[in-house]
């Protein structure tokens with residue numbers, strides 16, 4: 445059941461994933477309401493037609509949702525990187541069982557084993573507490 449964790453391999457994988465998430469957040473940030481642009485640039489669209497407003501609102505909703513997912517993913521990646529330092533990486537936070545290698549290869553920032561994650565939600569990254 446248990447396997448030897450290749451910390452270097454997962455550290456590289458997590459760092460790569462972290463960069464990708466940061467880039468995605470950077471790309472999305474200007475589009476999401478409530479996230480003022482760092483450079484102070486104002487490009488918030490103020491449409492005049494109701495249909496346009498509705499369209500933009502639903503787009504903002506979706507972008508905010510994706511943004512939340514990305515922020516959560518980033519947190520999980522940071523948690524996983526810390527666990528590598530602490531040599532606690534790959535252990536399910538709920539049942540303390542070692543998470544399967546195949547699962548970590550797909551989701552290197554997984555905090556729970558498959559069954560615990562399914563108990564919480566379908567997504568691998570989820571709220572701190574339910």
Ligand SMILES: [Zn+2]
Pocket residue numbers: 536537538539540541556557558559560561
């Ligand atoms: Zn578990």
